[in-house]
Amino acid sequence: xxxxxxxxVAEIKAVGSPLSLGCTIKGKSSPNLYWYWQAxxxxxxxxxxxxxxxxxxxxVQLNLSASRPKDDQFILSTEKLLLSHSxxxxxxxxxxxxxxxxxxxxxxxx
Amino acid sequence: QQQVRQSPQSLTVWEGGTTVLTCSYEDSTFNYFPWxxxxxxxxxxxxxxxxxxxxxxxxxxxxxxxxxxxxxxSLHIIDSQPGDSATYFCAASDTNAYKVIFGKGxxxxxxx
Numbered sequence: 001x002x003x004x005x006x007x008x009v010a011e012i013k014a015v016g017s018p019l020s021l022g023c024t025i026k027g028k029s030s031p032n033l034y035w036y037w038q039a040x041x042x043x044x045x046x047x048x049x050x051x052x053x054x055x056x057x058x059x060v061q062l063n064l065s066a067s068r069p070k071d072d073q074f075i076l077s078t079e080k081l082l083l084s085h086s087x088x089x090x091x092x093x094x095x096x097x098x099x100x101x102x103x104x105x106x107x108x109x110x
Numbered sequence: 111q112q113q114v115r116q117s118p119q120s121l122t123v124w125e126g127g128t129t130v131l132t133c134s135y136e137d138s139t140f141n142y143f144p145w146x147x148x149x150x151x152x153x154x155x156x157x158x159x160x161x162x163x164x165x166x167x168x169x170x171x172x173x174x175x176x177x178x179x180x181x182x183x184s185l186h187i188i189d190s191q192p193g194d195s196a197t198y199f200c201a202a203s204d205t206n207a208y209k210v211i212f213g214k215g216x217x218x219x220x221x222x
Binding site for chain 1: 142144146151152153154155156159199201203207208209210211212213214215
């Protein structure tokens with residue numbers, strides 16, 4: 001069975017500080033991977049997707065970047081956090097069309 | 111324009127009743143429509159999905175209907191249970207399904 005793990009579970013960071021969020025998929029080789037952002041009580045906004053190692057496509061610009069250093073790993077990062085970056089970050093994977101979400105990382109920027 | 115409109119924003123039903131959520135879209139290239147269920151503090155879970163070549167798909171108490179001509183879809187939950195209380199999102203994507211557009215969600219409350 002496939003499992004998806006996100007780290008950390010939650011972060012409290014200062015405006016202007018750097019950020020790195022991670023996602024790992026186990027049990028599935030070469031999955032499509034995705035990053036989403038969700039404001040509290042809001043909808044899901046797709047940020048990035050990757051269909052292969054080393055290749056990442058940006059869907060929306062939010063002063064964030066993503067990388068896929070390994071087949072099973074997806075990293076979301078920024079060098080300078082903004083207040084607007086607060087929210088719930090979700091990683092998802094898909095074998096085909098269906099996307100399966102991880103447990104998420106709650107980010108609070110103060 | 112790539113947009114998915116979802117209604118209602120919030121809905122309260124009694125236990126045992128039928129819940130109906132609706133979505134509409136504009137982009138004719140969309141052909142895959144999943145519905146997700148999200149509980150507070152958790153990631154969304156795929157509930158049911160439908161391709162544009164079908165007009166109905168059932169999975170237990172959950173049924174999704176698709177009307178290609180009107181560009182509308184709906185989710186019906188029969189015998190609604192308090193445990194169904196959650197936020198439901200419809201979504202849409204094209205053939206590749208790399209880019210997915212989500213609706214704004216419906217907050218469902220099922221009262222015992």
